[in-house]
Amino acid sequence: MLRKITIIAVLLLSIAMMYACSKNEDEVTPEEKKITFSVPANFPAPAYNFEDNKLTNAGFALGRKLFYEARLSADKSVSCGSCHQQFAAFTQLDHKVSHGVNNCQGKRNTPPLFNLAWQKAFFWDGGVKNIETSPLNAITDACEMGTDIETIVAFLKNTAPYPDLFKQAFGSTEINSQLILKSITQxxxxxxxxxxxxxxxxxxxxxxxxxANESAGFDLFKQKCTSCHAEPFFTDFSYRSNGLDLVSTDEGRSHITGLASDFGKFRVPTLRNIEYTSPYMHDGRFYSLDEVLEHYNSGVKASANLDAQLKNGIPLSSTEKEQIKAFLKTLTDNEFIKNTLYSES
Structure with missing residues (x-):
């Protein structure tokens, strides 16, 4: 009898193992696959390393749930994921500027969310220096989520399954602003x-x-673009004026520094996944890469703080534009955009 039970147990274990091994990668949930922070071999060391925010499956799963939780906003309609859509590389497809509660429109284009661990400052003007506190901007902005962290804490304390999820993630049912921000950062x-x-x-x-086209485009890119869009992130994280207007209607970086020399300057955006992150520029004025390239070819305006390297624009022939576009499309990371671990559960 004992032998029969043992054989049955072995068979059941074998079936379970076969089932687990047969699951496709995109069917694996955060609870089943160990969540890790991986640094690509061609990337430098990150600025953020989870040293004081231990990465766990439970912490990641809680952060993901909070990211997609619309009930955190003032009118229960907007989540982080509303403006940061995965299929658009975590920016907002076809919206010039962010759209928040009560159909309110912000003044700047929603930036994509990826490779944040390498950033030392956030937003178009670099107004926040810590990845963990960066969500507070969206939470409190009247044209984004329109609420405050105290209201969110109270909601989560009284809404299942959040107390249990915080206990799984941090070992206690205590919910506070620090743990909320840490989990979102995970x-x-x-x-x-x-x-x-x-x-x-x-x-x-x-x-x-x-x-051949991509290679020619890469050569052109290195000649004409890498002084601002440096590899491997395709941004040097600096703040520059690229001559969109003679006088910018948005003060840009000077709102943070108070310096006249920073008026109309914005952070150089990454070009990774640019095939999916339209519209472009801080105000979303361009809907296509053709418009962007033509701006640099013929549309740069001599604003007071224009970047010196753009004094004469960036002359490009029609063939060169097509070659650069071909290269830019090699920066699309479809595995990232389709990774179901990052999707709303």
């Missing part, structure tokens, strides 16, 4: 995009190579 800091065709070519993976 989700957002793990959003690493570093597996595009460009990355695979740079790492010499699987014999992958650029096409």
């Amino acid at each position: 989700f957002t800091a793990v959003l690493v995009s570093g597996n595009s065709k460009y990355d695979k070519v740079m790492r010499k993976e699987g014999g992958i190579s650029f096409t």
Whole structure:
């Protein structure tokens, strides 16, 4: 009898193991797969390393749930994920500026969310220096979520299953602003995009190579664009004026520094996943890469703080534009955009 029970147990274990192994990668939930923070081989060390915010499956899952929780906003209609949509590389597709509670429109384009662990400042003007506190901007902005952290804490304390989720993540049913922000950071800091065709070519993976058009575009890009859009993040994280207007209607970086020399300057955006992150510029004025390239070719205006490297624009022929576009599309990381671990559950 004992032998029969043992055989049955072994068979059941084998079936369970076969089932687990047969699951596709996109069917694995955060609870089943150990969540890790991975640094691509062609990336430098990050600025944020989870040293004081231990990354766990439970913490990540809680952060993801909070990211997609619309009931945290003033009118229960807007979540972080409303403006940061995964299919658009965590920006807001086809919206010039962010759209928040009560259909309120902000004044700046929603930036994409990925590779945040390498940033030392956030938003178009660099007004926040800590990834963990950056969600407070959206939470309190009247045209975004329109609420406050105290209201959110009270809601979570009295709404199932949040007390249990906080206990799983942090060992206690206590809910406070610090734990809310830490859990959201466990989700957002793990959003690493570093597996595009460009990355695979740079790492010499699987014999992958650029096409002739992509290669020509990469050469042009290195000649004309990398002084601002530096590899591997395709931004140098600086603040510059690229001559969109003679006089900017948005003060930009000077709102933070108080310096006239920073008026109309904005953070150089990453070009990674640019195929999915339209519209472009801090105010979302351009809907296509063709418009962007033509701006640099013929539309740069001599604003007072215009970046010196753009004094004569960036002359580009029609062929050169097509080649640069071909290269820019190699920066698309489809695995990141389709990764169900980052999707709303």
